[in-house]
Amino acid sequence: MAGERDPKTKPAQDESVLPALIYGTAWKEDETERLVTLALESGFRGIDTANQRKHYHEAQVGSALTTAFARGLRRDELFLQTKFTFLPGQDERVPYDAKASIGKQVEQSFASSLAHLGLSTLDSYVLHGPMSREGWSGEDAEAWSAMEGLHAKYLVGALGVSNVSLAQLEKLWASAKVQPRFVQNRCFARTGWDAEVRAFCRKQGIRYQPFSLLTGNPQVISSEALVRISARTGRTAAQVLFRFARDVGMLPLTGTSDEKHMKEDLSLDFALTPEELAAIDRVWR
Numbered sequence: 001m002a003g004e005r006d007p008k009t010k011p012a013q014d015e016s017v018l019p020a021l022i023y024g025t026a027w028k029e030d031e032t033e034r035l036v037t038l039a040l041e042s043g044f045r046g047i048d049t050a051n052q053r054k055h056y057h058e059a060q061v062g063s064a065l066t067t068a069f070a071r072g073l074r075r076d077e078l079f080l081q082t083k084f085t086f087l088p089g090q091d092e093r094v095p096y097d098a099k100a101s102i103g104k105q106v107e108q109s110f111a112s113s114l115a116h117l118g119l120s121t122l123d124s125y126v127l128h129g130p131m132s133r134e135g136w137s138g139e140d141a142e143a144w145s146a147m148e149g150l151h152a153k154y155l156v157g158a159l160g161v162s163n164v165s166l167a168q169l170e171k172l173w174a175s176a177k178v179q180p181r182f183v184q185n186r187c188f189a190r191t192g193w194d195a196e197v198r199a200f201c202r203k204q205g206i207r208y209q210p211f212s213l214l215t216g217n218p219q220v221i222s223s224e225a226l227v228r229i230s231a232r233t234g235r236t237a238a239q240v241l242f243r244f245a246r247d248v249g250m251l252p253l254t255g256t257s258d259e260k261h262m263k264e265d266l267s268l269d270f271a272l273t274p275e276e277l278a279a280i281d282r283v284w285r
Contacts, residue, residue, distance in 0.1 A: 017123075019046030019079050021242065021265060024211060024255035025061055026050070032057040035257055036064035040073065042262040048184075048209075048253055050083035050128055051113045053093035058082065062117040081124035081182075082113045083162065084143060086131055102139050106146035110155070124182055125156040129163035136171035148178045160184060160209075166196045173204060184209040184253070189220045189284040193248075202249060210245060211253040214238055225279040233270050243268045244280045 023039040023046060025032055036047065047065075050056045069075065084106050087098055096108035114120060125147055131139045150156050160182030161172060173179060183201055187194045187210030194210070201208045220226060226237045233240065242265055245252040254265050272280075 017076075017079065018207070018251060019044065020246065020268060022046035022048045022079070022081070022209065022251065022253045023262075024048045024253040025057070026055045026255060028060075028255070028257070029057055030060070031257065032060035033063045033067075036061050037067055038259055039262055040064065040068045042259060043266045044262065045077055046079040046081070046251075048081045049117075050085055050126075051095045051109045051116070052083065052085040052090060052128065053095070054089070054091040058113060058116040062119075066118050075119075079123045080117065080119065081126060081160070082117070082122060083126040083128040084109045084147065085128040086139070086143070088131070089128060102142040103146040103149075106143050107150070110150055114155075121154070122156045124158045124160055125150060126160040126162050126182065126184060130161075130168050134165070134167070136168050136175070140168075140172070141175065144172065144176060148176070151178050158182060164197070166200055169197060169200055173200075179204070180206055182207050182209055182251075184211060186210070186212045186216055187245075187250075188212075189217050192284075193281065198248075198250075207251050208249065209251045209253055211255075213241055213245060213252055214254070217241070220280070220283050223283050225276075225283050229272065229276050229280070233272075235267075235270060236264055239264055239268060239270075240272070241280070243270065243272055244277060247272060247277055248281070 021044065023044040025036060025048060028035050047061060049058045049061045051058050087094065095112040096105040110125065127143055127147065131137045147159050151159055158181040159178055161180050162184040164183060164185065169183060183197060183206050185194050185197060198208050214221065220241065221237045226240055229240050230237050242252050246268060256262055256265065
């Protein structure tokens with residue numbers, strides 16, 4: 001595609017090409033194309049999806065991108081990320097040969113994603129989660145090796161992993177030839193905002209992508225601290241929480257389907273004090 005970012009010369013982990021927020025496309029079904037189009041029109045420049053028809057409609061993301069490019073949006077303005085999902089995480093609409101080796105499944109899923117999205121390269125490719133809740137299995141290692149092969153061919157600028165524990169991340173980091181540049185986890189206040197994983201990410205220079213910041217933390221949205229900070233800043237509790245996430249080094253995802261909220265979420269041009277950041281950090285403790 002004309003104007004497409006070349007991952008050889010402009011890697012996706014470069015801060016200069018990362019968006020402030022990423023628009024998440026899970027659970028939108030036949031509304032996916034409309035909502036991704038609306039998100040792009042509202043100003044989002046990062047899109048996250050997955051080749052997992054059970055929860056995502058990746059082909060409709062591609063249709064929205066085609067429309068946006070036709071209207072003048074440049075490919076090099078966007079950060080585009082998708083995922084490989086193991087067979088247990090799929091429904092009957094598997095995007096690869098279920099009997100093939102895992103390495104082949106990764107290659108087939110990636111090729112299918114490029115076809116869905118109408119692209120020839122991606123900025124980030126994410127393992128949608130290890131095969132099991134504990135440990136880093138041979139299947140995980142084989143999938144990561146295949147992802148490294150895609151990176152070596154300059155088909156993707158960066159690799160990442162999602163739904164991962166600290167122990168699994170440490171094992172991946174120790175064994176990988178190409179280190180993960182992104183970790184995408186559900187982020188809860190009750191775990192100190194995934195404190196242990198985020199600390200490892202900070203140490204190793206990995207960008208942490210939290211999802212379910214709002215839906216996973218309703219008690220924080222209504223907390224005294226958020227209400228007080230919202231009143232001082234004149235911003236919504238959601239805006240305050242996204243500003244907090246940005247200020248502590250996260251790259252947040254949001255999947256709102258409301259145009260007003262889309263624009264609000266991107267309006268983070270206000271500051272939180274160190275005391276307010278600390279109050280949000282300990283709101284559950």
